[in-house]
Amino acid sequence: MAVFVFIEHREGKLMDISFESLSAAQKLNDTVVAVVAGENVSDLAEKVAKYADKVIVAEDPKIDTNNEAYTRVLNELIKKEKPKVVIMGHSSMGMDIAPALSVDLGLPIATDVVKINPEGGKIKVTRSIYNGKVLADYNLKNADTYIITIRAGEFSADDLKEKNGKIEIVDSLLKDEVADKKFVGYVQPVVGAVDITQADILVSVGRGIKDKENIPLAEELAKTMGGVLSCSRPIVDYGWLPKERQVGTSGKTVKPKLYLALGISGAFQHVAGMKGANMIVAVNKDPKAPIFSVAQYGIVDDILKVIPALTQKVKEIKG
Amino acid sequence: MDVIVCVRKVPDTAEADVMVEKSGKDIEKSRLTFTINEWDNYAVEEAIQMKEKYGGTVTVVTVGQKDVEDVLRRSLAMGADKAIRVDMEDPDDAYTLANILCAVIKNQKYDLVLFGAQSGDFNRGVTGAMVARMLGIPHATMVNGIEVLDGSIKASRELEGGLNEIYEIKLPALLTIQTGINEPRYVSISGIRKARQKPLEVLTPSDVGVGSIEPMIVLDKMYMPPPGKLAEFIAGSPEEAAAKLASILKGKGVL
Numbered sequence: 001m002a003v004f005v006f007i008e009h010r011e012g013k014l015m016d017i018s019f020e021s022l023s024a025a026q027k028l029n030d031t032v033v034a035v036v037a038g039e040n041v042s043d044l045a046e047k048v049a050k051y052a053d054k055v056i057v058a059e060d061p062k063i064d065t066n067n068e069a070y071t072r073v074l075n076e077l078i079k080k081e082k083p084k085v086v087i088m089g090h091s092s093m094g095m096d097i098a099p100a101l102s103v104d105l106g107l108p109i110a111t112d113v114v115k116i117n118p119e120g121g122k123i124k125v126t127r128s129i130y131n132g133k134v135l136a137d138y139n140l141k142n143a144d145t146y147i148i149t150i151r152a153g154e155f156s157a158d159d160l161k162e163k164n165g166k167i168e169i170v171d172s173l174l175k176d177e178v179a180d181k182k183f184v185g186y187v188q189p190v191v192g193a194v195d196i197t198q199a200d201i202l203v204s205v206g207r208g209i210k211d212k213e214n215i216p217l218a219e220e221l222a223k224t225m226g227g228v229l230s231c232s233r234p235i236v237d238y239g240w241l242p243k244e245r246q247v248g249t250s251g252k253t254v255k256p257k258l259y260l261a262l263g264i265s266g267a268f269q270h271v272a273g274m275k276g277a278n279m280i281v282a283v284n285k286d287p288k289a290p291i292f293s294v295a296q297y298g299i300v301d302d303i304l305k306v307i308p309a310l311t312q313k314v315k316e317i318k319g
Numbered sequence: 320m321d322v323i324v325c326v327r328k329v330p331d332t333a334e335a336d337v338m339v340e341k342s343g344k345d346i347e348k349s350r351l352t353f354t355i356n357e358w359d360n361y362a363v364e365e366a367i368q369m370k371e372k373y374g375g376t377v378t379v380v381t382v383g384q385k386d387v388e389d390v391l392r393r394s395l396a397m398g399a400d401k402a403i404r405v406d407m408e409d410p411d412d413a414y415t416l417a418n419i420l421c422a423v424i425k426n427q428k429y430d431l432v433l434f435g436a437q438s439g440d441f442n443r444g445v446t447g448a449m450v451a452r453m454l455g456i457p458h459a460t461m462v463n464g465i466e467v468l469d470g471s472i473k474a475s476r477e478l479e480g481g482l483n484e485i486y487e488i489k490l491p492a493l494l495t496i497q498t499g500i501n502e503p504r505y506v507s508i509s510g511i512r513k514a515r516q517k518p519l520e521v522l523t524p525s526d527v528g529v530g531s532i533e534p535m536i537v538l539d540k541m542y543m544p545p546p547g548k549l550a551e552f553i554a555g556s557p558e559e560a561a562a563k564l565a566s567i568l569k570g571k572g573v574l
Contacts, residue, residue: 015515100452129441134346138536180457187475250480288336295548298549312558317566
């Protein structure tokens with residue numbers, strides 16, 4: 001029995017989630033078969049082969065970075081090889097592909113999974129729901145193949161074992177070009193005036209800041225501490241701060257000496273972008289906010305009271 | 320441009336104390352407040368902005384018992400023309416839900432179907448793309464920008480790290496909407512009251528014509544996450560806590 005791993009790559013580079021998917025697959029103690037599809041992917045296939053028993057390379061210029069084309073290629077490969085499990089990231093790409101595959105092939109799917117527990121021929125998965133406050137175990141309907149997408153950061157690529165598998169090149173599996181959905185191109189992130197990835201101290205605000213009018217409070221604290229103001233996703237969604245200030249999966253990954261999280265609950269998408277900080281301090285009025293499990297120090301209180309007090313104390317210390 | 324938006328009512332758990340019921344099959348919901356799923360709110364706003372720009376209609380659809388109607392009324396108050404509720408308990412299984420929504424949508428006139436990219440309760444991020452497949456129309460998930468062309472649309476999809484990708488997609492199509500795509504309008508109480516005159520159709524599962532569907536995924540149990548490593552908490556009034564924190568930061572050489 002084989003476990004398929006769909007390898008995600010972009011602009012010639014393998015995505016981290018591909019290695020995490022390989023790690024999730026290795027834990028199932030089955031034959032790990034990585035699927036690398038696209039154009040000019042032989043270099044990528046060699047890198048992936050290190051951690052797989054076999055790599056299937058579906059080289060095809062017609063794929064043209066189109067999620068629909070990837071879906072059709074995977075569909076053909078799954079029908080041919082009948083893997084027990086298909087693993088891919090619960091990433092932007094995985095969200096486009098995996099549910100479509102599930103319906104096309106009539107196969108059960110579990111998305112955004114944090115743990116995979118095989119039980120005989122069956123599969124049980126654990127998902128983190130209700131803002132990370134509850135875990136839930138689910139049983140998947142009996143099937144020949146199960147589709148699973150994994151949450152980023154839950155299956156560490158650090159425990160990958162070397163396998164040095166062989167590479168198998170398959171003929172084009174895409175019968176026609178995709179007519180109704182065409183990939184046009186990438187739009188690179190706007191480069192702004194501030195680069196939060198270079199800051200030693202980040203003072204970061206989330207929903208708890210409540211109002212746009214309160215942003216200057218946090219800005220003053222950042223300035224007093226000699227740091228830079230950053231934020232979580234909702235603040236950018238509301239238009240209170242520009243995208244370049246956003247920390248997290250869809251924003252920037254930062255590794256400052258100090259990350260001060262103010263009114264940020266700590267959704268995994270945010271934590272993925274800041275867990276590498278040397279020191280994390282969180283202020284949140286919800287003592288059960290997930291941010292407190294990544295922070296070294298925590299204050300349970302209203303940030304609108306703590307921010308001015310902290311600004312004052314830092315001023316006193318700095319003289 | 321006729322647009323259908325599928326919406327969902329969810330408990331607001333971001334800042335709430337969430338506990339699992341004794342049965343292990345659900346959370347204790349009595350003390351929670353419920354709202355329209357945040358992503359769906361952006362989807363409704365996007366549909367209404369399209370109607371304002373290009374004409375056409377907006378229909379909002381949900382599955383649930385009578386208590387979920389307030390999210391439909393809210394969407395009508397924002398500017399939707401018509402609402403449909405399928406009167407049944409929200410199925411736990413996204414595949415079942417997708418089948419029901421597909422059965423409703425295929426009897427409507429539409430150019431575009433919108434979903435939220437995910438929901439704040441179960442974050443499955445799967446129902447929209449499943450419905451697209453069942454309807455046999457192209458889709459794009461995680462959409463953070465839409466440009467309407469003649470017979471097609473350009474959709475910007477959010478990727479990781481601030482990168483976006485653009486697809487050109489033929490209509491009819493289905494898109495799942497990411498937060499931040501627009502600024503959802505404010506809904507007043509009087510607006511909701513006025514929207515009471517707008518049509519809200521209630522369908523039974525048999526009206527919809529969906530028989531029993533074998534779920535793809537079945538909940539075994541919910542439980543609280545095991546207590547992990549927690550931060551060292553600094554106690555006291557805001558002034559006291561701030562003073563202690565400032566001296567810790569100084570001690571660590573950060574300040």
